[in-house]
Amino acid sequence: MKHVAAMDGEYFGLVFSRPLPGGFPSLADDAPQNADMWATADESSADLIDLYKRVSDTTIDGLDLTAPGLVPWWSEKSKNTTLGRILVHMIVETQRHLGHADIVRELIDGEVGLRANNSNLPDGGQVWWSEYRSEVEAAAMRFRK
Secondary structure, three states, X not given: OHHHHHHHHHHHHHOOOOOOOOOOHHHOOOOOOOHHHOOOOOOOHHXXXXXXXXXXXXXXXXXXXXXXXXXXXXXXXXXXXXXXXXHHHHHHHHHHHHOOHHHHHXXXXXXXXXXXOEOOOOOOHXXXXXXXXXXXXXXXXXXXX
16 A cells, blocks of 8 residues: 555646646655565554545546646657546556555466566575565564554
8 A cells, every 4th residue: 555655746746737736755765675565563554544545536536537747757759648647547556556466476486576577576696685575574563463
């Protein structure tokens, strides 16, 4: 949810010149890699759900579907877009992340990431991934009853 909220913040905020006040600390240049992929002990699910609603609702409610936007990280051909196109893009992103399709896919065939020529995952190496997994697992265990 935190990652989807952060991506919504970029797509519904930055793309339409409507950034969230205060930004996203988990996406800051000095944030640890993948910090937006898991909730810390001081981030409640209610806080993350509220963040998710705030970053997208103000743009969706305030603009027409044909409102122009600019996605600077997309190709030259595609970067000029509309709110309607971004809504479709974010529906796909949300189902992918919140639907846990990545986990199911990895369990089926061992593949991870977006596609063969672009995993869309940090290139941290096996040691980094092992340490990262341990950190996320330790955070999750704090909530175990």
